[in-house]
Amino acid sequence: MKLLQGKTVLVTGGSTGIGRAAAIGAARHGADVAINYASSDDKALSCIAEIEALGQRGLAVKGDVALPETAADFVAKAVDAFGHVDVLVSNAGICPFHAFLDMPVETVDRTFRVNLHGAYYMVQAAANQMVRQGGGGAIVAVSSISALVGGEFQTHYTPTKAGVHSLMQSAAIALGKHGIRCNSVLPGTILTEINKDDLADDAKRHYMEERTPLGRLGMPDDLVGPIVFLASDMAAYVTGAALLVDGGMFVNLQ
Template sequence: MLLQGKVAIVTGGVTGIGKSIAIGLHEQGAKIAINHLPSQINLFNDIKEIIPDALSVPGDISKPETSQFIVDETIKKFQKIDILVSNAGICEFKDFLETDAQTYQRTVEINLNGSYFITQAVGKQMKEQGHGGSIIAISSISALVGGGKQVHYTPTKAGILSLMQSCACALGPYGIRCNAILPGTIRTQLNDEDMKDDTKRQYMEGRIPLGRLGKTDDLIGPAVFLASDLSEYVNGAQLLVDGGLFVNLQ
């Protein structure tokens, strides 16, 4: 129970990596507030069966007012915030020369702007509380390497990594630690269709030293570590969770 008595916000917390992390933090004793799109209320209700006292905070994370709403609703129910996992994001594979402006702008708005606004809103609350906290942003191995069909996506993940590095400096004096997790190829709803291609999946698996794609549950341990006092002197760090993919690309 490494997080007993802690309160955590997880954005994009009803599917994929966010859902696994929300459940993992709960299993370590944390109270959980989950942000999700209003249309995903049925998915939240499924999580309520696992986390009975979970708080639903619907809203579009790309809008600045959503982040303040998430903070206000969490404080109303749980009285404080100790942990933020900024996870909400989208990834649509597209050819660079065929990517329209709307796709690019929406990806930036959700992935990067959303992470910025929620980090700022939670950072203000944590400073006011006066006892520090842990902010974790889900970046990606794509922050470090290119992708021909991800030109609209990779800059947002690099931006999230940079955001955490800068916020480590800006918020560190208040005892607020800011770190990034960089997943490799994790099988989620975002890439499920892409990974149905056996040839492509086997190619991807062949590049990973551990010989398999990641599971969403592979992110639980790293998130719990960064959220807990086990990492009380870890600030501004990037934690690759990729089965060794990045070093094998050298």
């Protein structure tokens, strides 16, 4: 059963990690997929190759989500290629781990601009296109368990993920009258490029695994099912919701 048959899905940060898994997963469910990516042309092209190998159309658009014009450009190019936008997966994010007391201003600013401002601009641009074309749509934002808990070396990151979660709640209210559903997923510790250096420490990785009731850390593919569900008509009456995808870590943080 292909849950996204005939839909066009846009994914930010789509060349690696959760974004890449979501893009390929959407194609597996029958969607044409446009990905935004920041830097790696080779990884973006290989993602598109996987999408096309599944019999779907793919498009890669390079751009920095921290810039408002990137969102307008991404949506416009997706519409030019596919004719419409049905789903946005707002996923692009960074987490440069750093201590709080000497956190560089530029690190704080960049993290907020990519993670929160970038999500805002992308959601707004996609929503405007959905309103113009009619017929509703779905927006899924990748927040984090960090929206709900703190992190000593993530004082700049956790507020942005709380903001993304809050953005989906408010956007759900603002866009409901247009038939646009807005939800977030809150991943736990997922093995991606963001945390590969942090989790290279075997002792820390084992500690994180022990804190997870399911006994393992997450993989990007673990997010595909939840994202596809929220993007699909199976979630037709779900909006303003937040879905933890963390192997049970949050309920075990005591």
